[in-house]
Amino acid sequence: MKKSAVRKARNILAAGVLFLLASPLLAQRTPDPSGAVQTEIWQFRDYTSQRISSHDTSGANDDGNWKHKIKPGETRTIGNVTGPGIIKHMWFTIASNETNHLKKIVLRIYWEGNSTPSVEAPIGDFFGLGLAKYFLYESRYLSVGSQRALNCYFPMPFRRSAKITITNEGENAIDAFYYNIDWEKHASLPENMTYFHAQYRQAVPTDGWSADWKMNGDEKINNKQNKSGEGNYVILEAQGKGFFLGVTHSIVQNQGDWWGEGDEMIYIDGDKSPTINGTGAEDYYLGAWCYGGCGINPFGNNQPTFSYSDYGNPRNGGDNRGAEWTVYRFHSESPIVFKKSIKMTIEHGHANHRSDNYYTVAYWYQTQPHGPFPALPAVKDRIPRMVNTDGPTNGKN
Structure with a gap:
């Protein structure tokens, strides 16, 4: 075969691979926890x-x-x-x-x-x-x-x-x-199926280590180290075999300035140090630059909300004390697998300096049996409210 023909064949093969990778049918597929084979929309279903x-x-x-x-x-x-x-x-x-x-x-x-x-x-x-x-x-x-x-x-x-x-x-x-x-x-389900789980947790407020600060960027805040994740807010702690799919997270700010200066830290199968370590809360929730704050806002004074397939910020309250937020993230592209245990945590402010209210639901799949859930807080403690924790009233103080 001539070299030109070989190059042509290679180009055709490469184009075919790129087409398959870009195919909407493939891109839209998500993990099936039942273990069942994915079915195209035009195929007959046996149920x-x-x-x-x-x-x-x-x-x-x-x-x-x-x-x-x-x-x-x-x-x-x-x-x-x-x-x-x-x-x-x-x-x-x-x-x-x-x-x-x-x-x-x-x-x-x-x-x-x-x-x-x-x-x-x-x-x-x-x-x-x-x-x-x-x-x-x-x-x-x-x-x-x-x-x-x-x-x-x-x-x-x-x-x-x-x-x-x-x-x-x-x-x-x-x-x-x-x-x-x-x-x-169904007549039967595959042996490798897992069960859906969802668990609520809250902290009213989170336990910030200082109220003596004026802005998140204060030197004593930025220089504080937190390698171990001590004091992090726990979104999920589970035992067994399964995968973490995602979280919805609502916030009431008890202090001013940006609430999201905190990294996610995920511990898998008993790891003492974070198996996965992030760079900031808005980064974990797949936004950027304080969702329009941080002095970097291409939309002018407007801070638009958004809700996409696997991540979103559908409620954006600004940076003043009393601001209300909702964010979410689903790991549909690659759920976080654990074989023995998982502990999903996130800092509340850098190194946990902030004392805001967090309300979360974790969504995951695992084999049975599951471990005990934390007790559901009493109704009066679940009602969203601002708590006086001192600290700045807004980012300008």
């Missing part, structure tokens, strides 16, 4: 489509069960099905005028008849609304649509059973709770 719904079985229009309000202190099972199956989508909307009801209603999900839940979080936090206020955004796994529509797309496989409950820890009855939960009934 039966099922739905758990709040529809009025009498044929009337009491779809949200207005006649049977969920009383204060009541736990109601909204789904209890047998497998093998995979929950693929959950849609909720809540008829409640009680202030902070997104913090007062608790969502729990149990797999395989377990007595302890694999999902436990205030319902607002689970859907990324960690400040008990509705706002619209869209991500790969979670979204909030107009008029309080809560959507979840995490695939949740189970072999024998799945039970979903909601508990009203508020002072008033929930007038109605609408839901459509779509799931697939």
Whole structure:
């Protein structure tokens, strides 16, 4: 073969490889925790489509069960099905005028008849609304649509059973709770499947080591060392075998200046030093330069919010005391695998100098059994509020 022909063949092969790597079909694929082979949209599916719904079985229009309000202190099972199956989508909307009801209603999900839940979080936090206020955004796994529509797309496989409950820890009855939960009934699931988990944590406030500072860039702040991660906020600590998929994170600033001068530090399989070490909170959440602060803002005085498939900043409150923020990150491109344990942490300010309020939900998959969850804080302690921790009121002080 002539050299020109060889070069032509190589070029064609290289072009084919680049086409495959850039193919939207490949780019849009995400890990399937059930272990099932990915199916193209045009291929036949070998399962039966099922739905758990709040529809009025009498044929009337009491779809949200207005006649049977969920009383204060009541736990109601909204789904209890047998497998093998995979929950693929959950849609909720809540008829409640009680202030902070997104913090007062608790969502729990149990797999395989377990007595302890694999999902436990205030319902607002689970859907990324960690400040008990509705706002619209869209991500790969979670979204909030107009008029309080809560959507979840995490695939949740189970072999024998799945039970979903909601508990009203508020002072008033929930007038109605609408839901459509779509799931697939399978003949079997692969042996290498893992179970979906979600866990809520908070710190009100985080334990900053100093209130005697005026700006994040003060010399004594910047020169403080934190190699071990001592005092970091813990997003997740889990035992077993699985992978960390992501986190939603809401913040109330108790101090001025930028809240995000803190690195993520992830410890995998018992490592004493961070296996993965980051460069700043906005960097971990895939933004940059204080989301428009830091004196570097190509958008002028506007600090735009955004919500992309795997990362976002849908709530941006500025840098003054009392500012409210929400950020999220999903590791869809490469979930963080652990074989024995994982501890996902993040600093609150550089070397943990800040004392803001953090509210997080970690999302991950693992084999059963899971370890114990931390106790869910009491309702009164979950309600977002600013705490007087001294320190600067804004970045100019």
